[in-house]
Structure formats: structure tokens, C-alpha cells
Amino acid sequence: MIGPKTEAALQRADLWPPSSETRELIQLGLMRMGAGDDDVLEITRAFWRTETHGGQSVLILTRTQQCAVLEPVSVGVLRRRKSRPAVLQIKHTQVRDLIDSNDEGAVIFFVGAGENPDFLLAFDRTAERDRFYPCVFAAQRGDFTRWGLQLDPAHYVADFDRFYAELVASGIEDRRALSQWVEAQYEEHAIESALGFATAWRGAELDDRTPSRWNTSARVGRIAQPAPWDHHPQSHRLFVRLGEQLYDDGLLGPPYDERSFDTGEPLSSGDAGPARLLALMWLAAFAHELRDHRATEFIGAARPYLRSVPAQVFSGALRTAWADIASLPDPEEPRELEIWEDTEVAMICKPQDGAVRYDTSALGPVDRAHVERFLQSLSTIDEQAGCIAAALAAVNAYEELSPLAPVGWRKLLVYHASELAHHVWRRFGLDHETAMLAQWVVVTIGAQGWGPDGNSSPLGQHHSYAMHLAGETTVGLLVIDPETGRASVPTGDEARRAADRGAF
Incomplete structure (x- = not known):
């Protein structure tokens, strides 16, 4: 019986509907791995080969390993008998690196870790190699978000509002417990997604309920350091909305030279004062980009204080965002002192x-x-x-x-x-x-x-x-x-x- 995840993987590989032999090979591979339909990430068909042996195979990719089930071949003098399928299990930890190449056709080279052998997968179609390569590359890195919750970036704001409402309704009052609840409630998701942003923002709200010993605000920090959520243009509207609330509540005002950490080092973006200024500047930049009616107000609030913090706190991304607003102070390149x-x-x-x-x-x-x-x-x-x-x-x-x-x-x-x-x-x-x-x-x-x-x-x-x-x-x-x-x-x-x- 082919499960829904296996069926979806076969369809992505253009192997649907599978032949009876392919079905048997998949079932054999899953049985040998002790896996089931829920464990299947991708399936493909390729020629599996090391320096000494190989064969045409159906390959099953899971979170922990890839399993190549070699198709039976005709054996014997008269070639009337079929060999038994060979099952090869390669854990992700047994692979050190992988490379896609066209030097020997459409192939993926796998470099073995330690004493584990190198091997390759050769594909009949370059398109299938190009589809499978980023999948196995992500699995090797432990990144499974492509198989988790998928959201449409065009609906970023609406998705944020929906997830945020669910997080508030959960009644959870601890950031760590909230993260655990999200992991249990939803499939794997990208941290930069609307769900990731909603979780981070709600967690920051919960953190801010307890006064910080360093006089910092987690919510201010989220606006001051907008990555990775700002990679989605639609998220900029959220940064304006959320930052505007902080601004109106008086949480983004001076003094901007306030320290949080007595390290003896110059002021940094992690100190309370610079963090408030950076949050205000990002609010101004996003509002300016979106032609928000309060953009001029936010810019005017930040502009007089641009030289109140070390120029090093202004990141390259912030400098780019302010490029057509105002010139930011250039950091002086410190001379590296030789130990001599x-x-x-x-x-x-x-x-x-x-x-x-x-x-x-x-x-x-x-x-x-x-x-x-x-x-x-x-x-x-x-x-x-x-x-x-x-x-x-x-x-x-x-x-x-x-x-x-x-x-x-x-x-x-x-x-x-x-x-x-x-x-x-x-x-x-x-x-x-x-x-x-x-x-x-x-x-x-x-x-x-x-x-x-x-x-x-x-x-x-x-x-x-x-x-x-x-x-x-x-x-x-x-x-x-x-x-x-x-x-x-x-x-x-x-x-x-x-x-x-x-x-x-």
C-alpha cells in the first residue's frame, strides 16, 4: 500500500503511477530501514555506483539516511533468473560532501566521511538530477523545512496575524514553552516564515513582561535586528505596524548612548540605547519604502541622533535601507595593532x-x-x-x-x-x-x-x-x-x- 507521502514523492519524481516492481522495491527499502510512509522525504530513480560495483536503483531519502534499492538483474547462463534486490543504507553522517556535476552526465558525487566509500548517482534526466540535488543537500544539512509547512509569501501579513492570534489564544506564558508548542502543533517551518516571525514576536512579548536586568527590550531588539524576516518584502508592513506601536508607547526614544553591558568595549548594537535607535531607523526605513504617511515623522525623530552612537553599529543592510534618506556616518577603520x-x-x-x-x-x-x-x-x-x-x-x-x-x-x-x-x-x-x-x-x-x-x-x-x-x-x-x-x-x-x- 502506497502512503500519501510516498505517492507525493513519486509524483514529484515523475514516477507515478509506479510499476509493481517499483512498489516492491520501495516497500523493501522501507522495511530494511524500519521506516514508514511518514519518513519518506523524496524518491528518485538513478544508477547507484561506487568504484567497484553498482546498479540501477530506486532511492529513498529520509531524515537520517538514503536507501538505494538496486533493481534485480538477470543472472545465470541463460539469464532466466533474477537476482535478489540489494539494499544499501547510507546514513547522512557517512557522507562528508556532495557535488553535482555534468562531467560524466547528470550525476551527483557523494564524498564519504572518514573510511566510508565515495559513490555517485547518475540520472537519465538532468531535470531530475537538478530537482533531487537540493533535496538531498538540505537533508544532509539537517534542514527539512522544504518538507514542512509551506506558506505563500504573498499572504505573509495575513498568515502572521492568523498564527499570532493562535499563539495568544494558546494561553502559554513562557517563551520556551511557546516554542515547544509550535514545534508540536505545526510541521517543520522556515524560521523566516510568517509563523516563525509570529512565534518570535510573541516570544519577545512574553520576555518583556519580566523587566530586563540590562534595561533592554526583546521587542525592540526584534525591530532593531529585522533579519531574517525582512527578506520577505511583505514583512516590511509588519515591521512598520509593530514598530509604530513601540514608537507610540515611547519605547524607541533617547537617550541612545545608554549602556546595557559594562564590558569596557565601545557601544554596540546590543546595548539598550543603540538598539532603540536602530529600531527607530528600521521603522523609518520601512515606512519610507512603503510611503507610509508617518515616514517623515520617524525619519525626523532619528536624524538628529545619527552621530550619538559609534558608526560601526550601522549594518550594511541598514546603510542600504537609508541610502536615499540620509548619509550615515562612515566608520573609521581601526588600525590593527601588531603584537610586536x-x-x-x-x-x-x-x-x-x-x-x-x-x-x-x-x-x-x-x-x-x-x-x-x-x-x-x-x-x-x-x-x-x-x-x-x-x-x-x-x-x-x-x-x-x-x-x-x-x-x-x-x-x-x-x-x-x-x-x-x-x-x-x-x-x-x-x-x-x-x-x-x-x-x-x-x-x-x-x-x-x-x-x-x-x-x-x-x-x-x-x-x-x-x-x-x-x-x-x-x-x-x-x-x-x-x-x-x-x-x-x-x-x-x-x-x-x-x-x-x-x-x-
């Missing part, structure tokens, strides 16, 4: 003829061994494992140096740990490792009083760099207790433990 400009670091090393010369003469034998072990590790940073090992070697050397070691060495090691943390993120995209290293850098620089200092010194800059780097990861800078949900400052202990082991 620190007087204590200059005492133990200096750049010369394109290389760096280190003076280890003031180090004792044990301290010198730690430092030299780190310096040797720098030769392997072009590889992922080597880069992580070098970063941990810097952490370990710093933590193990004796009190007699010149301070310049400690500063240099923290600097290198910060640089390597950025390398781990920019080149290899390792989320957890990057966050742990960045947290250690922030904690260590702060503990020694080397930063924050308004970016006036090399390590002061790296304190800022590491804070932003941690913020780019999904882990972030703060440590969240999984049971209480409360945030606390990081300690750097996980990086220290990893440095002791030599690996995360």
Missing part, C-alpha cells in the same frame, strides 16, 4: 626579514621546552588537526609557564591562541572548538587586565576579536545551564582541559 608593538612582547621577539626571531634566553629549561613545543607546532597549522593542536599548545604553554617567565611570552601565547582560534573558524568552520578557544582568550586577557581597553593595545583588540568570534558560533560567549537556562560568564576550563589532553 607591545613593549613587553618586543623584549622577547621581533620581526626581521620576513620572519620572527624569538629570544628564549630568559626562559628556564622547563619554560623553554613549553615554548619551543608550541613554536614547533606552528609548522602544521595548514591542516585541521595541526591547527587545533597548535592552538591548544599555545593554551598549554601559557598555563604551564612559571611565574619567572617574562610577561611578554604570556602575551605572545595568548595572541597566538586568538589568531589560531580565528584560523580554526575561518578555514575549518569548527564551531565548538572555536568557541572554547575564544572563551579562553577573553577570560585570560580579562583576568590579566590586558583588556578590554577600548582597542588601544594589541591584546585589547584581541579581547574584542575573541568576543565577536565566540558570538559568531552557535555556542556563543556565555555559558548556558541546560537545566535552568541561566547564563553565566565562561571560565575557559574546557580549553584548559583540552590543552592538557592535546585535543578536544
Whole structure:
């Protein structure tokens, strides 16, 4: 019996109605996977092949794996017997990457993770390859929104109002419980959809019922940082409507230099004052775009304060939105200070003829061994494992140096740990490792009083760099207790433990 999701998948693949053999192959594949109709995302027909064997197959895509059921072939001397169908289950975790190519016809190459073999799917029709590729690519990434709730962007405002009313009517008074209710109530949906926006806005309303210790407003923050919902042009009407309510309630007014976080860093978009100004500016920009009758009022309210916050808080998107309204202050590009400009670091090393010369003469034998072990590790940073090992070697050397070691060495090691943390993120995209290293850098620089200092010194800059780097990861800078949900400052202990082991 073909279920509704299987039927829909077959229709998308232009395989409906299926032959009796195709039906049997699908049923066999589902049985081997222990799956049912609800698990089916897509089905296609393609030639599955590795370097040594392959065959024509029906392929079933689910949330956890793809299953290729190879069609029977004629065997025996007289070719009167059919082979048994072969079932190949490939979990998404067994694939490291995939590439669509036309070099050998319409194919998708799958690069195996670790010791898992590479394989390819060859399609009879380029159109079917082009249809299936984004599906399997999304499934590999764990993004299943294309198979969830689908909404028409043209009805964005009406859908928002409908979902928002349902969320209010649910009677749920906690943001986390609200998100869980939405997950249970609706199919998977894109966060930038009207449902995603309604959930985020209702959650912000619930958060604002409890006064923030930082004097910030979750609703103001939603307007101040409109992505990803602003990608839908229809959502701009909602931003005007919602922002206008905040404006009329006096929640978007000055002062705009009000701090929320005493970090020693310049004002940022996360501080209460700049957030209110950014929300007002986005309200003005969307109203201007829509020719709203209050656009001039909103622009006039924001214009006198454009220089009351650092120019860096104005994002590229906001600058574009204000391009035909008013010129925003240009940020001054800060000069990156070289670590050699620190007087204590200059005492133990200096750049010369394109290389760096280190003076280890003031180090004792044990301290010198730690430092030299780190310096040797720098030769392997072009590889992922080597880069992580070098970063941990810097952490370990710093933590193990004796009190007699010149301070310049400690500063240099923290600097290198910060640089390597950025390398781990920019080149290899390792989320957890990057966050742990960045947290250690922030904690260590702060503990020694080397930063924050308004970016006036090399390590002061790296304190800022590491804070932003941690913020780019999904882990972030703060440590969240999984049971209480409360945030606390990081300690750097996980990086220290990893440095002791030599690996995360």
C-alpha cells in the first residue's frame, strides 16, 4: 500500500503511477530501514555506483539516511533468473560532501566521511538530477523545512496575524514553552516564515513582561535586528505596524548612548540605547519604502541622533535601507595593532626579514621546552588537526609557564591562541572548538587586565576579536545551564582541559 507521502514523492519524481516492481522495491527499502510512509522525504530513480560495483536503483531519502534499492538483474547462463534486490543504507553522517556535476552526465558525487566509500548517482534526466540535488543537500544539512509547512509569501501579513492570534489564544506564558508548542502543533517551518516571525514576536512579548536586568527590550531588539524576516518584502508592513506601536508607547526614544553591558568595549548594537535607535531607523526605513504617511515623522525623530552612537553599529543592510534618506556616518577603520608593538612582547621577539626571531634566553629549561613545543607546532597549522593542536599548545604553554617567565611570552601565547582560534573558524568552520578557544582568550586577557581597553593595545583588540568570534558560533560567549537556562560568564576550563589532553 502506497502512503500519501510516498505517492507525493513519486509524483514529484515523475514516477507515478509506479510499476509493481517499483512498489516492491520501495516497500523493501522501507522495511530494511524500519521506516514508514511518514519518513519518506523524496524518491528518485538513478544508477547507484561506487568504484567497484553498482546498479540501477530506486532511492529513498529520509531524515537520517538514503536507501538505494538496486533493481534485480538477470543472472545465470541463460539469464532466466533474477537476482535478489540489494539494499544499501547510507546514513547522512557517512557522507562528508556532495557535488553535482555534468562531467560524466547528470550525476551527483557523494564524498564519504572518514573510511566510508565515495559513490555517485547518475540520472537519465538532468531535470531530475537538478530537482533531487537540493533535496538531498538540505537533508544532509539537517534542514527539512522544504518538507514542512509551506506558506505563500504573498499572504505573509495575513498568515502572521492568523498564527499570532493562535499563539495568544494558546494561553502559554513562557517563551520556551511557546516554542515547544509550535514545534508540536505545526510541521517543520522556515524560521523566516510568517509563523516563525509570529512565534518570535510573541516570544519577545512574553520576555518583556519580566523587566530586563540590562534595561533592554526583546521587542525592540526584534525591530532593531529585522533579519531574517525582512527578506520577505511583505514583512516590511509588519515591521512598520509593530514598530509604530513601540514608537507610540515611547519605547524607541533617547537617550541612545545608554549602556546595557559594562564590558569596557565601545557601544554596540546590543546595548539598550543603540538598539532603540536602530529600531527607530528600521521603522523609518520601512515606512519610507512603503510611503507610509508617518515616514517623515520617524525619519525626523532619528536624524538628529545619527552621530550619538559609534558608526560601526550601522549594518550594511541598514546603510542600504537609508541610502536615499540620509548619509550615515562612515566608520573609521581601526588600525590593527601588531603584537610586536607591545613593549613587553618586543623584549622577547621581533620581526626581521620576513620572519620572527624569538629570544628564549630568559626562559628556564622547563619554560623553554613549553615554548619551543608550541613554536614547533606552528609548522602544521595548514591542516585541521595541526591547527587545533597548535592552538591548544599555545593554551598549554601559557598555563604551564612559571611565574619567572617574562610577561611578554604570556602575551605572545595568548595572541597566538586568538589568531589560531580565528584560523580554526575561518578555514575549518569548527564551531565548538572555536568557541572554547575564544572563551579562553577573553577570560585570560580579562583576568590579566590586558583588556578590554577600548582597542588601544594589541591584546585589547584581541579581547574584542575573541568576543565577536565566540558570538559568531552557535555556542556563543556565555555559558548556558541546560537545566535552568541561566547564563553565566565562561571560565575557559574546557580549553584548559583540552590543552592538557592535546585535543578536544
